[in-house]
Amino acid sequence: MEKEEKVRIKVLRFNPSKERKASYESYELPYIKGFTILDSLLYIKENLDHSLAIRYSCRMAICGSCGMLINGLPRLACYTQLSDVKRKEIVLEPLPNFPIIRDLVSDFEGFFEHHKSLKPYLIRKGEEDIDENKREYIQHIEDLEKYLQFSVCIKCGLCYASCPVASTDELFPGPQALSQAYRYIADNRDNGLEERLKLIDNPHGIWRCHFAGSCSKVCPKGVDPALGIQLLRRYLMSLRKPKKKLAEVYRRAY
Amino acid sequence: MVERKIMLLHYYTGIAIIALVSIHIAMRLIMPFSESLEFSNVLNNYKNLPYTISLELLLITVAIHGFNGVRIILLEFKQGKAWESFVKFLTLILILIVVAWGTRTIVLTNLM
Numbered sequence: 001m002e003k004e005e006k007v008r009i010k011v012l013r014f015n016p017s018k019e020r021k022a023s024y025e026s027y028e029l030p031y032i033k034g035f036t037i038l039d040s041l042l043y044i045k046e047n048l049d050h051s052l053a054i055r056y057s058c059r060m061a062i063c064g065s066c067g068m069l070i071n072g073l074p075r076l077a078c079y080t081q082l083s084d085v086k087r088k089e090i091v092l093e094p095l096p097n098f099p100i101i102r103d104l105v106s107d108f109e110g111f112f113e114h115h116k117s118l119k120p121y122l123i124r125k126g127e128e129d130i131d132e133n134k135r136e137y138i139q140h141i142e143d144l145e146k147y148l149q150f151s152v153c154i155k156c157g158l159c160y161a162s163c164p165v166a167s168t169d170e171l172f173p174g175p176q177a178l179s180q181a182y183r184y185i186a187d188n189r190d191n192g193l194e195e196r197l198k199l200i201d202n203p204h205g206i207w208r209c210h211f212a213g214s215c216s217k218v219c220p221k222g223v224d225p226a227l228g229i230q231l232l233r234r235y236l237m238s239l240r241k242p243k244k245k246l247a248e249v250y251r252r253a254y
Numbered sequence: 255m256v257e258r259k260i261m262l263l264h265y266y267t268g269i270a271i272i273a274l275v276s277i278h279i280a281m282r283l284i285m286p287f288s289e290s291l292e293f294s295n296v297l298n299n300y301k302n303l304p305y306t307i308s309l310e311l312l313l314i315t316v317a318i319h320g321f322n323g324v325r326i327i328l329l330e331f332k333q334g335k336a337w338e339s340f341v342k343f344l345t346l347i348l349i350l351i352v353v354a355w356g357t358r359t360i361v362l363t364n365l366m
Contacts, residue, residue: 168331
């Protein structure tokens with residue numbers, strides 16, 4: 001009879017309200033082809049340890065709830081197959097740069113505060129260009145393409161977890177918030193350029209990005225936050241036409 | 255001064271340093287390297303007004319670029335209004351001290 005293949009999953013367990021130190025706990029479970037890390041965690045929860053705390057929702061990389069460190073890399077548990085990891089032992093830890101609520105569940109409050117602080121919505125000065133029949137803001141496909149990739153951000157926090165600046169400077173908005181600032185500034189329907197630039201042009205703002213590029217590398221949706229940050233910086237540094245719409249800078253770059 | 259202007263100054267001084275250090279190295283290569291560092295030759299360098307000006311500019315740009323770099327590191331190291339003000343003040347003072355001391359050396363050597 002063929003021996004059943006096993007996989008060992010080592011999870012960093014920590015309950016800040018009860019414990020002072022985090023510790024690892026190992027679980028051995030059958031290797032099932034097609035299983036994701038999230039499936040494995042649910043298997044552990046159902047069969048081996050009910051007390052393990054995890055957060056998840058959609059199971060299809062849309063909600064961004066199940067971000068964690070998988071063998072040292074920030075990834076979505078639902079989007080990472082056991083076979084992708086290619087190791088007999090898989091180490092799971094909560095996302096760095098976030099306070100821990102319990103086990104693999106991180107506190108996203110500060111992260112969302114940064115996101116909100118940069119006004120991630122359309123700011124309108126007037127309603128004059130609304131199409132009266134359709135009651136919608138008119139936008140051409142070329143205008144959409146200028147920011148489209150940034151609009152698929154699911155706010156999973158993986159970029160923030162991988163950012164070396166966010167690990168030391170808690171006032172740094174992080175790649176997610178800054179790339180969202182770019183997303184709305186580059187939108188031709190938005191008039192909030194000056195408001196947002198004031199928020200990002202400060203000692204803990206956009207200039208603190210060291211362009212490590214790890215944010216872009218870990219994004220599960222293929223967003224390139226580092227590009228958004230660099231385009232914003234380029235705009236801030238442009239001397240000739242400071243009032244120029246940012247999206248035009250983006251067009252010139254490609 | 256807003257951060258954008260400080261950072262522009264940081265980048266411009268960085269570019270200027272590359273040019274000025276190139277001049278500085280080039281001056282070591284117009285004669286055999288060991289000879290270029292002899293006391294009399296070094297002294298003669300300081301008598302050369304365009305080169306002296308480039309040295310002064312190098313001093314200013316390095317002081318601004320270097321200390322602003324330290325300011326950035328310190329701001330990432332710790333946050334808070336009081337800390338920010340202290341770091342900004344300290345950076346300005348250190349730049350002024352280094353530039354004043356270096357300028358004194360350049361001027362006095364030029365007059366020797």
